[in-house]
Amino acid sequence: MAYTVQNELEHFGYNEAVIDGMRVMLENFYLNLQNVLIHPENSMNRDIRDMRTNGFELKIADAKIESFIEEGYKIYDPNGNLSEQVEDKAIEGDDMYKAMEELKGCTIYSIEKKDDIYTISIDTEDHTYLIKVKGASDEEHWDRFLSTAQML
Numbered sequence: 001m002a003y004t005v006q007n008e009l010e011h012f013g014y015n016e017a018v019i020d021g022m023r024v025m026l027e028n029f030y031l032n033l034q035n036v037l038i039h040p041e042n043s044m045n046r047d048i049r050d051m052r053t054n055g056f057e058l059k060i061a062d063a064k065i066e067s068f069i070e071e072g073y074k075i076y077d078p079n080g081n082l083s084e085q086v087e088d089k090a091i092e093g094d095d096m097y098k099a100m101e102e103l104k105g106c107t108i109y110s111i112e113k114k115d116d117i118y119t120i121s122i123d124t125e126d127h128t129y130l131i132k133v134k135g136a137s138d139e140e141h142w143d144r145f146l147s148t149a150q151m152l
Contacts, residue, residue, distance in 0.1 A: 002142070002143045002144060003044045003141065003142050003143070003144075004139060004140070004141050005042065005043055005044055005139070005140050006137060006138070006139050006140075007137055007138055008042055008043060008138075008140060009058075009111065009112075009113050009118075009138050009140070010113075011038070011039045011041045011042035011043070011045075012036055012037060012038060012039065012042065012056075012140060013036065013037030013038075013039060013050065014033070014036060014037075014108045014110060014111040015037075015108065015109065015110060016035060016107055016108070017033040017034065017035050017036045017037075017056070017107070017108040018033065018034045018035055018105065018106070018107055018108070019031070019032070019033060019103055019104055019105065019106050019107075019108065019122065020032040020033055020034050020055075020104065021104060022100040022101075022103060022104070023100065024063065024065070024097075027061075027062055027063060028059055028060065028061055028062070028063055029059070029060040029063035029065070029118075029133050029135065030057060030058070030059055030060075031057070031058040031060075031111075031120070032055075032056070032057050032058075033056045033057075033058065033108065034054045034055070034056070035052060035054065036052065036053050036054075036056040036142070037050050037051075037052055038050065038051045038052065038053055038142075038145065045145070047145070050148065051145040051146060051147065051148070052145075052146045052147070052148055053142040053143070053144060053145060053146055054142075054146070055142060055143050056140065056141070056142045057140070057141040057142070058111070058138060058139075058140055059138065059139045059140075059141070060118055060133050060135035060137075060138050061135055061136050061137045061138070061139070062135055062136035062137075063133050063134065063135040064133070064134045064135075065096065065131065065132070065133055065134075066117065066132040066133065066134050067090065067130070067131070067132045068090070068091040068092070068096050068099065068129070068130075068131050068132075069088050069089065069090055069091065069129065069130045069131075070088070070089040070091060070099075070127065070128075070129055071088055071127060071128045071129065071130055072085070072086045072087045072088040072089070073085075073086050073127055074086075091129075099129070103122055103124070103129065106122050106123060106124050107122070107123045108120065108121070108122060108123075109121040109122065109123050109128065113138070116134055116135060116136065117132055117133070117134055118132070118133045118134075118135055118138070119131070119132050120132075120133070
């Protein structure tokens with residue numbers, strides 16, 4: 001890849017990025033995305049404005065998935081009465097890898113880091129997933145910069 005930065009997670013905008021793939025390999029967690037925003041504070045962005053890119057890869061080194069949750073929800077009738085409640089569902093083992101494949105094409109709501117925990121929030125058409133990955137560091141890779149007009 002043409003551009004690589006380390007530990008600059010906060011210098012990218014992941015809201016509305018689309019998942020192109022997700023995998024765990026050799027103790028690393030990889031998230032491939034389309035439509036990622038590159039902020040001017042990014043060490044590789046020589047422009048004074050936000051840029052975008054496709055073919056973006058986020059690598060979390062020495063990764064361990066702490067939790068993979070399909071978030072629950074509540075449905076209310078028109079009168080405000082609770083008609084259905086679904087609790088959070090933990091996804092584990094082989095089901096985790098199946099879910100990673102099924103989330104291809106879904107939209108990222110946010111990716112945040114606090115201490116050594118990366119929290120990835122994913123929106124599907126009707127509900128959300130929350131993945132927490134413990135990792136030592138992050139690397140971001142991409143091939144080129146695009147103006148925001150070139151993305152859509």
